[in-house]
Amino acid sequence: MENGLDPAPPLLEVRGISKSFGAVRALQEVDFTLRAGEIHALLGENGAGKSTLIKVVTGVFPRDAGIVRLGGEEVAPRSAKAALQVGIATVYQEVNLLPNLSVAQNLFLDRQPMRFGIVREGEMRRRAKTLLADFGLDIDVAAALGNYSVAIQHVTAIARAVDLSARVLILDEPTASLDRHEVEILFGIMRQLAKRGIGIVFVSHFLDQVYEISDRITVLRNGRLVGERETASLPRLDLIRMMLGRELAETTSVRASEGEHGAREVCASFENYGKAGYVAPFNLELRRGEVVGLAGLLGSGRTETARLVFGAERADGGQARVEGAPVRLQSPRDGVRHGFGYCPEERKTDGIVAELSVRENIVLALQAKRGLHRPLSRREQDEIAKRYVKMLDIRPPDPERPVGLLSGGNQQKVLLARWLATSPRLLVLDEPTRGIDVGAHAEIIRLIRELCDDGLALLVISSELDEIVTYSDRVVVLRDRAHVEELAGEAVDVGNILAAIAADSVTVALEAHT
Amino acid sequence: MKGLPPVVITAFVLVAGFALCAVQFPNIASTRVVGNLLTDNAFLGIVATGMTFVIISGGIDLSVGSVIGFTTVFVALAIERWGVPPLVAFVAILVLSAGFGAAMGAIIHVFDLPPFIVTLAGMFLARGASFLLSTESVPITAPVYSTVSDFALRMPGGGRLTAVAIIMIVIVIGGALLLHLTRFGANVYALGGSRTTASLMGVAVGKMTVKIYMLSSLLAGIAGIVFSFYTSAGYSLSAVGVELDTIAAVVIGGTLLTGGQGSVIGTFLGVLIQGMIQTYINFDGTLSSWWTKIATGVLLFAFIALQQGLVALARRPVAKRAGAAS
Numbered sequence: 074m075e076n077g078l079d080p081a082p083p084l085l086e087v088r089g090i091s092k093s094f095g096a097v098r099a100l101q102e103v104d105f106t107l108r109a110g111e112i113h114a115l116l117g118e119n120g121a122g123k124s125t126l127i128k129v130v131t132g133v134f135p136r137d138a139g140i141v142r143l144g145g146e147e148v149a150p151r152s153a154k155a156a157l158q159v160g161i162a163t164v165y166q167e168v169n170l171l172p173n174l175s176v177a178q179n180l181f182l183d184r185q186p187m188r189f190g191i192v193r194e195g196e197m198r199r200r201a202k203t204l205l206a207d208f209g210l211d212i213d214v215a216a217a218l219g220n221y222s223v224a225i226q227h228v229t230a231i232a233r234a235v236d237l238s239a240r241v242l243i244l245d246e247p248t249a250s251l252d253r254h255e256v257e258i259l260f261g262i263m264r265q266l267a268k269r270g271i272g273i274v275f276v277s278h279f280l281d282q283v284y285e286i287s288d289r290i291t292v293l294r295n296g297r298l299v300g301e302r303e304t305a306s307l308p309r310l311d312l313i314r315m316m317l318g319r320e321l322a323e324t325t326s327v328r329a330s331e332g333e334h335g336a337r338e339v340c341a342s343f344e345n346y347g348k349a350g351y352v353a354p355f356n357l358e359l360r361r362g363e364v365v366g367l368a369g370l371l372g373s374g375r376t377e378t379a380r381l382v383f384g385a386e387r388a389d390g391g392q393a394r395v396e397g398a399p400v401r402l403q404s405p406r407d408g409v410r411h412g413f414g415y416c417p418e419e420r421k422t423d424g425i426v427a428e429l430s431v432r433e434n435i436v437l438a439l440q441a442k443r444g445l446h447r448p449l450s451r452r453e454q455d456e457i458a459k460r461y462v463k464m465l466d467i468r469p470p471d472p473e474r475p476v477g478l479l480s481g482g483n484q485q486k487v488l489l490a491r492w493l494a495t496s497p498r499l500l501v502l503d504e505p506t507r508g509i510d511v512g513a514h515a516e517i518i519r520l521i522r523e524l525c526d527d528g529l530a531l532l533v534i535s536s537e538l539d540e541i542v543t544y545s546d547r548v549v550v551l552r553d554r555a556h557v558e559e560l561a562g563e564a565v566d567v568g569n570i571l572a573a574i575a576a577d578s579v580t581v582a583l584e585a586h587t
Numbered sequence: 588m589k590g591l592p593p594v595v596i597t598a599f600v601l602v603a604g605f606a607l608c609a610v611q612f613p614n615i616a617s618t619r620v621v622g623n624l625l626t627d628n629a630f631l632g633i634v635a636t637g638m639t640f641v642i643i644s645g646g647i648d649l650s651v652g653s654v655i656g657f658t659t660v661f662v663a664l665a666i667e668r669w670g671v672p673p674l675v676a677f678v679a680i681l682v683l684s685a686g687f688g689a690a691m692g693a694i695i696h697v698f699d700l701p702p703f704i705v706t707l708a709g710m711f712l713a714r715g716a717s718f719l720l721s722t723e724s725v726p727i728t729a730p731v732y733s734t735v736s737d738f739a740l741r742m743p744g745g746g747r748l749t750a751v752a753i754i755m756i757v758i759v760i761g762g763a764l765l766l767h768l769t770r771f772g773a774n775v776y777a778l779g780g781s782r783t784t785a786s787l788m789g790v791a792v793g794k795m796t797v798k799i800y801m802l803s804s805l806l807a808g809i810a811g812i813v814f815s816f817y818t819s820a821g822y823s824l825s826a827v828g829v830e831l832d833t834i835a836a837v838v839i840g841g842t843l844l845t846g847g848q849g850s851v852i853g854t855f856l857g858v859l860i861q862g863m864i865q866t867y868i869n870f871d872g873t874l875s876s877w878w879t880k881i882a883t884g885v886l887l888f889a890f891i892a893l894q895q896g897l898v899a900l901a902r903r904p905v906a907k908r909a910g911a912a913s
Contacts, residue, residue, distance in 0.1 A: 153787050154786070154789055157789070169787055169788070170784065171776070171780035171784055171785065171788070172780065173780040173847035173848055174776055174777060174780060178773050178776075182773060182777055182788050182789065182790065183770065183774065183789040183790050184789075185770055185773065187770065190769060191764075191768045191769060192768055192769060192770060233788075
């Protein structure tokens with residue numbers, strides 16, 4: 074292509090990147106193009122591959138296949154430091170600076186102005202001051218960075234990156250811990266940098282912000298590229314559809330039981346339940362033999378709702394009732410005491426104990442519920458383990474095998490068994506099918522239905538909309554940490570859920586403009 | 588708050604304590620007593636300067652006491668038995684101890700081991716090696732020793748600022764300059780803040796680790812030479828437990844045990860506080876010298892509690908922001 078008619082090559086070109094972790098294919102043939110001077114949003118649900126893509130491009134993870142070109146030249150940084158040297162800088166959500174050093178030292182660490190082997194502190198502070206002035210900051214640069222707000226720390230990190238002659242700036246969820254005013258300041262800086270010809274990759278799950286700041290959007294889903302669009306010509310509904318990957322008309326509800334849920338017994342209810350800055354107050358009734366799905370985008374408050382219901386997080390208002398009697402849920406212990414079970418999303422870190430055997434993992438919650446002074450005998454443990462291994466078809470059917478050696482689907486079943494052994498009245502499942510191979514998906518879904526038919530109340534979170542409509546009797550739709558709609562019966566379908574997520578965000582966006 | 592408040596408190600404790608001592612024993616407030624205090628604690632001040640670098644960088648060095656012990660034995664044997672000129676012996680032991688520290692630093696970095704374990708092994712190794720050389724005390728009679736011991740600057744009021752005290756003061760000042768004014772010093776703080784972040788920001792973490800432990804062992808070697816001047820002998824059981832006195836001085840001086848904050852000046856004040864308690868007990872005459880340890884223990888507790896309080900205070904606004912996970 075040396076005919077001279079081509080426009081200048083894009084600033085950053087990523088072609089055919091693949092990356093696997095063991096058997097899990099985190100990225101498959103992903104392309105990504107960043108032009109100089111544009112703000113490019115990289116979107117996708119949890120597990121879509123955004124972070125992996127960033128880490129592969131910046132050399133934190135080695136890639137399995139594909140190439141990265143910067144300004145037309147192929148680059149292959151082997152570490153974040155090497156990426157920085159070629160001009161690709163990343164600022165993560167948790168600021169990667171040193172809070173114990175002064176702002177000036179943070180900006181100039183390892184490249185301080187020197188004279189006779191001594192750091193010219195005055196000169197360094199003066200330069201830091203000038204540099205930050207470009208970003209609209211006038212602060213005492215001699216003070217420790219940790220004394221300042223997260224927003225200022227972010228700006229300092231960006232200033233350092235830009236001053237290190239970054240041409241590509243990757244901002245990974247930079248606005249997650251900023252308030253509205255701080256976000257405005259950050260956006261101002263981003264626009265200014267884009268004008269100077271720097272290409273900015275903006276990762277965020279706040280769609281309003283994406284529409285406000287970005288020129289272009291690339292969406293990933295399940296490690297694959299869904300598409301690249303101009304922000305201005307991409308309706309919100311289409312974007313959400315790209316992220317959740319469902320066609321509106323396609324899916325129909327295949328729920329097993331369409332019982333008149335009004336007649337079912339309420340097992341737990343929450344009135345005006347919520348916590349400031351966490352989830353807006355909501356009303357929720359959970360009934361025996363019924364599955365309630367929680368749908369919404371990442372960060373919409375699904376997990377937060379689950380944690381409040383279980384007692385892992387304390388509500389600051391509202392009333393919870395179990396079987397009609399008012400209760401206080403102050404800690405997970407309270408949740409367990411009232412017969413609640415919770416399978417968290419991060420199975421590996423929050424759920425299973427990988428080194429312990431299947432048997433030990435299964436009896437964990439039951440033993441905790443009984444207390445230390447009433448230990449389960451080995452025979453009882455064996456019986457319980459055997460029963461659930463059989464009932465849930467855990468493979469291999471060996472209760473003494475360390476759980477870490479099982480596949481994801483079977484680990485999920487062990488977690489389920491742990492809570493089922495406590496004979497709960499309510500089970501909360503956060504993304505029960507995440508990271509499980511497709512065959513096991515169907516099995517987990519079948520299990521959810523069966524448990525429900527046995528009279529258990531279930532609250533299930535999932536990003537997979539067609540799954541959620543398959544097993545849910547009712548679906549609560551969340552957005553921006555609030556419950557915005559509850560769909561029941563015939564109304565539970567993918568189209569209605571998408572419409573609820575999107576419609577509401579449009580109104581909010583309109584409100585923000587007036 | 589670059590480590591300042593704790594240092595101010597240390598300084599206040601020193602001044603207040605000294606004033607109390609002076610009220611009870613007016614003779615304490617003389618250059619003679621102060622001169623002796625500096626001489627008696629010269630080796631401690633030197634080794635504590637090195638320890639300050641190690642602790643600020645987020646590590647610990649338990650081997651320093653043993654390195655001092657080994658140094659005294661090595662120097663005594665080299666001069667008295669092997670007939671090595673003193674200066675050559677000094678250079679040899681400094682090269683040896685610096686190499687020892689560099690090796691510990693390299694092991695800590697390459698194998699990603701906790702400094703506590705590696706330097707604990709170093710402590711046994713150095714102590715064992717000194718027993719291997721000699722189990723008995725070896726007196727040093729070289730003329731240079733009496734020359735150095737006799738050398739002193741006269742201070743007004745009849746006090747003597749001895750050679751070893753001068754060496755210590757020079758090292759403390761040099762250490763403070765190195766820590767606060769150079770890139771090396773900034774990197775020490777960076778390592779103590781977070782090794783991963785420091786590495787991401789371009790600090791050569793491995794090289795720094797090697798250099799920091801090398802510096803600590805080198806200063807322990809110098810402290811050992813100073814100790815041999817002080818006692819005019821080499822003994823394999825000397826300076827047992829000095830690593831703990833050193834850590835105590837560093838912490839009382841306001842350096843955070845978890846790293847990232849502290850100062851050499853604070854450490855110097857911490858050494859003086861320990862010396863002051865010792866002096867008080869000597870003046871009193873009825874108290875057992877073990878009261879030094881008890882007083883040091885109480886002070887240590889007080890300072891750790893104080894630091895925890897300050898840290899908690901500094902973290903509070905941040906804690907409010909956390910907890911907003913999706």
